[in-house]
Amino acid sequence: MKKIFLLTLSFLIMGFAFASPNIQGDFSLNGNINFDNNFETTLTNDATLNLFLLSKSNNVKYTIKNNIKIDSNEDISNEIEQAYLQFRIPYKDNYLTFNMGKTPLDIGGDWVYNSGTPFTNNPWIASIKTKLYQREDFSSLNLEFIAKLPIQDVDKKIGARFTYDVNNKYFGTFETTFLTDKTESILCGGFNGTLFFDYGIYGKTDLQNINNFEMSLYLLKITSVSIFKFEMAYFNVYNSLNILPTVAYNINSKATLSFGLNTKIATNNYSIELTPLSIFSYNIVQGLDFQTQYSYSKDTNNNITMTITHKF
Numbered sequence: 063m064k065k066i067f068l069l070t071l072s073f074l075i076m077g078f079a080f081a082s083p084n085i086q087g088d089f090s091l092n093g094n095i096n097f098d099n100n101f102e103t104t105l106t107n108d109a110t111l112n113l114f115l116l117s118k119s120n121n122v123k124y125t126i127k128n129n130i131k132i133d134s135n136e137d138i139s140n141e142i143e144q145a146y147l148q149f150r151i152p153y154k155d156n157y158l159t160f161n162m163g164k165t166p167l168d169i170g171g172d173w174v175y176n177s178g179t180p181f182t183n184n185p186w187i188a189s190i191k192t193k194l195y196q197r198e199d200f201s202s203l204n205l206e207f208i209a210k211l212p213i214q215d216v217d218k219k220i221g222a223r224f225t226y227d228v229n230n231k232y233f234g235t236f237e238t239t240f241l242t243d244k245t246e247s248i249l250c251g252g253f254n255g256t257l258f259f260d261y262g263i264y265g266k267t268d269l270q271n272i273n274n275f276e277m278s279l280y281l282l283k284i285t286s287v288s289i290f291k292f293e294m295a296y297f298n299v300y301n302s303l304n305i306l307p308t309v310a311y312n313i314n315s316k317a318t319l320s321f322g323l324n325t326k327i328a329t330n331n332y333s334i335e336l337t338p339l340s341i342f343s344y345n346i347v348q349g350l351d352f353q354t355q356y357s358y359s360k361d362t363n364n365n366i367t368m369t370i371t372h373k374f
Contacts, residue, residue, distance in 0.1 A: 161190075259281040259283050278295040303329055318341075
């Protein structure tokens with residue numbers, strides 16, 4: 063914890079030194095009701111505060127994102143979601159981009175099921191990225207050397223990431239990442255693009271244990287009044303196939319209604335577990351939103367959450 067505090071403090075000092083910071087965030091009040099089929103009820107509530115600090119100049123960027131949660135017992139938890147410094151220096155006809163800290167690498171996209179990344183959360187890393195070449199049609203090949211740092215955990219790896227930006231009407235980006243240490247050699251990657259749907263197909267395996275592999279797929283279609291998402295993932299080590307379709311409908315300029323059905327299929331015995339989900343979101347005034355969510359599963363039974371959020 064002391065290491066994290068010192069790193070965060072160092073980044074803050076550097077951020078204020080490079081440029082004037084921009085502070086954003088949101089504050090939420092959350093209520094949660096859980097009840098079983100016999101209507102035995104449990105009620106909890108909490109408050110969360112997210113702070114987002116961004117300091118940016120021409121070649122230097124500093125970001126910190128912090129989450130504070132206070133529950134009904136006045137227990138306080140604190141999580142640093144992002145804390146990184148990014149800068150670039152000229153190199154030949156392009157730049158070398160340096161990235162250090164707890165950072166989102168945006169590998170494989172931001173989805174519930176994402177087999178295109180070797181990381182489950184934003185990792186503490188140090189990396190160097192450069193563009194190997196770029197064509198006149200703006201397609202480009204990029205290389206990033208990555209070192210996973212053992213700051214919050216003992217995991218440390220080194221490797222590289224290649225991204226090829228195609229940027230035509232069918233394909234967006236091809237990418238592959240390889241990270242290794244003495245016990246694991248993680249290889250993952252895939253591609254995305256547009257073919258009626260926005261789509262992405264990704265996979266991941268451990269080359270030292272090839273039975274430990276997974277694959278994921280997403281489809282996305284956005285219209286003027288609705289959003290359709292479809293996600294699917296297969297985890298070989300768990301013999302599990304997960305399917306998550308979600309439909310969101312814009313009732314009007316302020317209200318949105320969403321439905322989802324998370325389906326988990328155990329492929330070894332073909333048992334099925336269904337988790338329905340519905341969400342109603344309403345914009346009260348600019349910067350103030352209300353949301354209520356209902357879900358059901360065998361583990362949590364019936365669950366209703368209500369949240370009011372102020373963004374600033």
